[in-house]
Amino acid sequence: MTRQKRSKQQIYTDPDMLLSKAFxxxxxxxxxxxxxxxxxxxxxxxxxxxxxxxxxxxxxxxxCVYCGISESAFMKYGKSEEMRDAxxxxxxIIRQNCIEGAILGEYNATxxxxxxxxxx
Numbered sequence: 001m002t003r004q005k006r007s008k009q010q011i012y013t014d015p016d017m018l019l020s021k022a023f024x025x026x027x028x029x030x031x032x033x034x035x036x037x038x039x040x041x042x043x044x045x046x047x048x049x050x051x052x053x054x055x056x057x058x059x060x061x062x063x064c065v066y067c068g069i070s071e072s073a074f075m076k077y078g079k080s081e082e083m084r085d086a087x088x089x090x091x092x093i094i095r096q097n098c099i100e101g102a103i104l105g106e107y108n109a110t111x112x113x114x115x116x117x118x119x120x
Contacts, residue, residue, distance in 0.1 A: 010077070011069055015086035018067075018077060022090045025066040029056040057107055058097040060119060063090065091119060 012018040033053035040048050056062075064071050078087035095116060101107035 010073070011067075012077070012083070015083055018083060018086050019089065021067045022063055022093075025063045026058055026093065028066065029058055029062070032056060055101065055106060057101055058094045059115075060091070060094055063094070095119065 012021065034056050035051040036054050037049045038052050040046050040050055060071060060074065064074050067074075074087065077083040078091075080087075098107060098112045098116060102109040102112040
């Protein structure tokens with residue numbers, strides 16, 4: 001059997017394609033929250049577990065998986081003159097979501113700080 005070489009051709013050839021897919025991912029995150037199981041401590045349902053939706057954070061790793069690319073491929077888009085602004089805009093949206101979630105106490109502030117340090 002012969003081994004096939006992997007193509008280095010980029011999946012997203014223009015900024016609008018990449019932005020469109022990223023916005024699809026952000027919408028998917030909002031439409032598919034995490035479900036947290038919480039024990040009811042009082043009321044009629046005392047002792048029962050209920051599922052509470054919590055916002056799914058936007059992450060670079062999650063977006064890359066959704067878009068079908070690796071994080072290193074995304075970083076290459078950030079170095080491309082044509083794609084640089086789109087990649088920076090996407091990272092800004094992810095950063096804003098993480099920071100606001102940490103400020104509001106929805107996300108762990110220490111974890112977010114470390115995550116953002118790795119991104120920038």
